[in-house]
Structures are given as structure tokens and as C-alpha cells.
Amino acid sequence: MFQAIIQALQARTDLAAWTLRHITTRGAQLYAVPAGVEARRVVQDERYIVDVLRHTPGFDGSTTCGTGTVTLLPGDEITAALDTAALTGGLVHNPPHAIPAPAEMPEVALVDPALREESAALLDAAYTQLRQAVAAYPAVRMTAAEFFTDEETTRLCNSRGIDATQITTSMEVEWVLIARDGEREVETFVALSRRRASDLDLGAEVVRRARYTTDLLMATPPPRYTGPVILRDEVLAEFMNSGVIQTLASGAAKFSKLTTWEIGGSVLRGEASGDPLTVWANRQLPYGTHAGRFDNEGLPAQRVALIEANRLAAFTASQRYADYLSIPPTGAFGDIEVAAGTTPAAALLAEPHVEIVAFSWFNPDEVTGDFACEIRLGYVVDGDRRTPFKGGMLVGNVLDALADVRWSAETGFYGDYQGPTTARFHKLTVAGE
Numbered sequence: 001m002f003q004a005i006i007q008a009l010q011a012r013t014d015l016a017a018w019t020l021r022h023i024t025t026r027g028a029q030l031y032a033v034p035a036g037v038e039a040r041r042v043v044q045d046e047r048y049i050v051d052v053l054r055h056t057p058g059f060d061g062s063t064t065c066g067t068g069t070v071t072l073l074p075g076d077e078i079t080a081a082l083d084t085a086a087l088t089g090g091l092v093h094n095p096p097h098a099i100p101a102p103a104e105m106p107e108v109a110l111v112d113p114a115l116r117e118e119s120a121a122l123l124d125a126a127y128t129q130l131r132q133a134v135a136a137y138p139a140v141r142m143t144a145a146e147f148f149t150d151e152e153t154t155r156l157c158n159s160r161g162i163d164a165t166q167i168t169t170s171m172e173v174e175w176v177l178i179a180r181d182g183e184r185e186v187e188t189f190v191a192l193s194r195r196r197a198s199d200l201d202l203g204a205e206v207v208r209r210a211r212y213t214t215d216l217l218m219a220t221p222p223p224r225y226t227g228p229v230i231l232r233d234e235v236l237a238e239f240m241n242s243g244v245i246q247t248l249a250s251g252a253a254k255f256s257k258l259t260t261w262e263i264g265g266s267v268l269r270g271e272a273s274g275d276p277l278t279v280w281a282n283r284q285l286p287y288g289t290h291a292g293r294f295d296n297e298g299l300p301a302q303r304v305a306l307i308e309a310n311r312l313a314a315f316t317a318s319q320r321y322a323d324y325l326s327i328p329p330t331g332a333f334g335d336i337e338v339a340a341g342t343t344p345a346a347a348l349l350a351e352p353h354v355e356i357v358a359f360s361w362f363n364p365d366e367v368t369g370d371f372a373c374e375i376r377l378g379y380v381v382d383g384d385r386r387t388p389f390k391g392g393m394l395v396g397n398v399l400d401a402l403a404d405v406r407w408s409a410e411t412g413f414y415g416d417y418q419g420p421t422t423a424r425f426h427k428l429t430v431a432g433e
Contacts, residue, residue, distance in 0.1 A: 001048065001072075002022050002155070005050065005078055005082075009050070009159070010159075014054060015052050016055045018051065018052045019051040020048065020050050020051075020156070020157050020158070021048070021049045021050075021154055021155070022046075022047075022048050022155045023045075023046070023049065023152060023153070024044075024045070024046045025046075025151070025152045026042075026044045026045075026150070026151050027044075027148060028040070028043075028119040028123055028148075029043060029149075030123040030127055031144075031145075032127055033143075033144055034142070034143060037127065046074055047071055048072040049071050051067060051068070051297070053066075053097075054067075054086055054090050064094060065089075065092075065093075065094055065095070065097065066088070066094060068084070068090075068092075070085040070088075094320075095324060097319065097324065099159070099297060100162060101160050101161070102160065104300065105166075105294055105301070107293070108166075108283070108293050108301055109291075110166065110169070110291060111151075111167050111168065111169050112171075112195060115149050115151065115169040115170075116151055119149040119151070122197050126171075127145065127147060129203060130142070130173070130206065131145075133202060134210070136206075137206070137210040139179055139210070139214045140210045141178055142176065142178075143176045145173070145175035145176075146172075146173070146175070149170070150169065152169075152170075153165065153167050154166050156296075158298055162294075164293065164298065170193060170194070171193070171195075173191075173202065174189070178213070179217050180217075184217060188216070190205065190209050192205065192415075193415055199415070212357060215388040216390060218388060219388040221389060221433045222390070222391045222392025223380060223389060223392075224431070225354055225430040226429045226430075227353070227354070227428075228426055229353060229355070229424075229425045230348065230353050230354070230381075230422065230424055230425075231356060231423050231425070232422045233412065235356060236417070237416060239423075240336050241417060242362055242363065242366075242398065244369045245279060245307070245398075246281075246316075246333050246336075246366075248267070248366075248369075249307070249316055250321075251317030251321030251325050252318070252321050254315055254321075255321050255324050255325060262312065263314070264312065265311060265312055266310050266312075267402075268310055268400075268403040269399045269400055272310050272403045272404075273426070274404045274406055275343075276309040276310050277307055277338075278339035279306045279307040279336060279338055280303050280305055281302075281304040281334055281336065282304070282334050282335050282418070283295065283302060283303070283334030284301045284302065284334075285303075285334065288418070289416040290333070290334045290335045291334060292334075296332065297319060297331070299319065302331065314330070316332075316333050317330055335415075335416045335417065336416065337418045338407070338418070338419030339407075340411045340419065340420050343406050343409060344408065344410070345408040345409070348423075349424075352382045353381050354380055354381065355378060355381055356394055358375075358376035358378075359375060359394070360374040360375070360376050364397075370397050371397070371398065372393045372395045375394055375430070378392075378430070391432070392431055392432040393430070394429070394431075396429060401425045404426040405423050405424065405426065406426075407422075408421050408422035408423070
């Protein structure tokens, strides 16, 4: 069917360009309840995604272009699907742009051989490890757990001559912990995803999450507080992947005038008083969640030096926005990488602070950077004393926070983030009771 779609695309005279992706996925799944394994499944999926570019007259008679996308399943009628994509493309009137030309595709570590060859056995082993780890904490119980592995193969061809293939693997684990004190009950939901099974340290995660769950039972109301706030590990990764940097450094935002960032200019809103910010948009990060040899339009993976010592070094851009802005195309953003600081994490944690270990959802405004996000669990920390609290809002601005932060010298890898394990933001506000 792949060749049949290509032949049908090549036969059309109403298309300026096209891209075809053939995606096949196979995987294993395991579902567990308190009594044991409830179900095991083997899944397969196959689909064809066609993106077409069509030139049409604009309202003033000038040449414009539009894109249309359609997904086909095996056995679908090809001509009707392409007609739909072409019709959609004809309704859009954007400035003309190209699609990527052939280029060398880098080799990127994306495949865990164990997940390809022993996925079902790995799921059983992960379930056993998780169950045994939770059993060591009688104050909590696991109500449900789900495990998934996937192997995805993507072949991409386009009308300019790209023909490239990549294979990726992934493993996801989700579980729920519950703690009870009389009539009071609290729960913690955990979801982890990695491309490589060995990057999932389930034993260590259970230690942390069991402690958080039991601490929720004794959590106090949130304080009214303005001062140093610590973010660590996955919560810091969540903060850095919240979309602010990704949006403001994008060619799409620059073309739409949503960002005021300029190459060589500061990305901060005021004077920097903390460690310098250096960031890469990295689609070559080994086993990164968003890494890949090429992106959905066929642009090869890059490690883009995005921000260097608080100053914008480059925009990320698809082929379309690269053409519009006359800048090199970089492709999709990928995973975020942050340069390490020089201060040991222990020193950042030594002075009194508030630590946030879980948000209900960290969702700042991606253009302004402002946030007021609900705290699921935090701690007021003074020496060895850690007083848990829940509720309230963490209030601030992402860019202001990044202007006044100390990064740890220690670094870690969290799937979609590689960088300091610990950040001490000098002045954020907890809006409590």
C-alpha cells in the first residue's frame, strides 16, 4: 500500500509537494489489580499519514499555499483520501514555502534491544519489582498498575527525494498508591515513560512516592510564603518542559509576533542575579523521549544551541517558518537540555526553603510565562525538619524565576529533560491560607 500511495501522489497534478509517513507499532501491555495480573495483551497498529502542499491563488491573485493532512489505514481507498487532503489544502492561503530536501540523517540512540526482544518478560519483571517494592511499605497499598511497551517503525518519503527510516522503543508504567487513616484517604498517581527499560528505577520511585503518599495524610494547610523555592528531579523537568521556552524560541511565534525575543538579546525580562541560563533544544539526546533521526516533516535531528548565558542564540523552526524568516530549519524542538551549575545540591538544600514535589498541573501562560499553579504536595524545610503541606498556589513568572536561580552541579536524565537535578529559585510565592 505504501508504493500505491506514492504512485497515486506522483500521478496528481494539483499538488506542489507531499510527504508520506508509514508508521507501524507493535507492543505488549500488562494490567494489574490488587489481586494480581488482570490481563496481558499484544497490540499492533499500522497507519499511513499523508501531508500535501497545494498552491492556490490568493484573494489578490498572488500565489499562496496550503497544507492538508489525511490518515489512511490498511485497505482504505487512496484516491478519496488524497482528494480530501487536497481539498483541505486548497482552502488555506499561506505564504509559499518549501518542504525539506534530502539530507544526512544522524544516528541517534533510540532503541533498547531488550524492549524489542523481551518486551513481555520485561513487563512481568517490572510488575514483580513494583509489587515487591510497594509491599515493603505497609502504610500504602497499590490499587492498580499498567505497563506498556512499544516498538515503532517510521518510514518517511517526500516528493523532494527523502526516503528515511527510524525505529524507536518505549516503556511506560503507571500505578496508583493509596494511604488511609480512619475515614481519611489520599492517593498518588505515578506515570513514567522512557525509551529504555533500564532508565526506569521503579524501586527508587516507590520509595519516594510511598513517602509522599503517607505525608499527604499529615499535610498541613499551605503557608503564606515568599522566598526560596526548590524544585528537583521530575518536578524540575516538568517546570522546564512547561512550554514557555519552547514557545518563545520558536520560529512560529516569531513570525506571528508572539515573542519579543531576538537573536543575541536577553531572554529574561530583567537583570539576571542567578546562574546563567544555557539551553539546548536536543533531538539527538540519547534515549530522549522526543529524540529521533528525523521529525515529522523529514528534517534531520539536531542539538541546537538555543540560549547561551541568558541570550538567544537561535530559533527552532520547521521548514515553513525557516523559509518565512530566512533562517536555517532546525525541525521539532525535541527534548530540553540545560547546562549544569557549579553549586553542589547539598548546598542548595542547606538553607531554609519551600520544596514543591508535586503540582496538580504546572501550566504557565506560554507567552507571558506567568503562572499560578496548584500545589499537590510541598514541604516547608528548615534543617532536618520537613513539614508537609498541600493546596495553595505557586505564583510567579517562569522568566523571572530563571533570572534568579541557582543550578546544581549534579545532573540527571528524566526522559524529556537532561540537566541539573536541583534548582533553587530565590524568590517565588506560595499563596496559602
